[in-house]
Amino acid sequence: MKQWKPKTLLDYGCGKGHILANLKETYPNTVCIGYDPAVPMFNTLTKRKFECVFSNDVLEHIEPFFIKEVLTHINNLSTNYIWLRIDTMPARKKLPDGRNAHLIQESEDWWINIIKEIIDGEIVFFETNKKGKFDVAIEK
Numbered sequence: 001m002k003q004w005k006p007k008t009l010l011d012y013g014c015g016k017g018h019i020l021a022n023l024k025e026t027y028p029n030t031v032c033i034g035y036d037p038a039v040p041m042f043n044t045l046t047k048r049k050f051e052c053v054f055s056n057d058v059l060e061h062i063e064p065f066f067i068k069e070v071l072t073h074i075n076n077l078s079t080n081y082i083w084l085r086i087d088t089m090p091a092r093k094k095l096p097d098g099r100n101a102h103l104i105q106e107s108e109d110w111w112i113n114i115i116k117e118i119i120d121g122e123i124v125f126f127e128t129n130k131k132g133k134f135d136v137a138i139e140k
């Protein structure tokens with residue numbers, strides 16, 4: 001946020017909006033919108049585009065069959081920047097059918113390859129921390 005200074009930001013998969021609320025408070029000059037199809041308060045999205053699309057701990061929860069579609073959606077919503085945080089480790093929670101809540105548990109290399117395949121732009125930063133959180137920044 002400090003480097004890119006977007007005027008508009010979409011929190012893609014914002015859940016109940018806790019990070020979104022913090023972003024709005026911390027960056028009052030940025031219009032911050034939340035989208036999460038599973039949360040009624042945030043389940044509609046205008047047809048506008050955003051300078052920056054931010055997604056935190058969302059992509060690992062997507063059914064593998066739909067990951068390319070979701071990344072395409074994120075790509076189409078962003079005009080300038082995309083920041084993704086993806087958990088590469090198993091979740092503590094299980095789904096009712098017994099599967100791990102992190103449906104996609106893949107390496108940094110796997111994510112980089114699929115991101116390069118789907119998203120227009122250049123990866124300008126990536127890093128995986130000790131807890132398995134993979135951060136990637138893309139400039140379009």
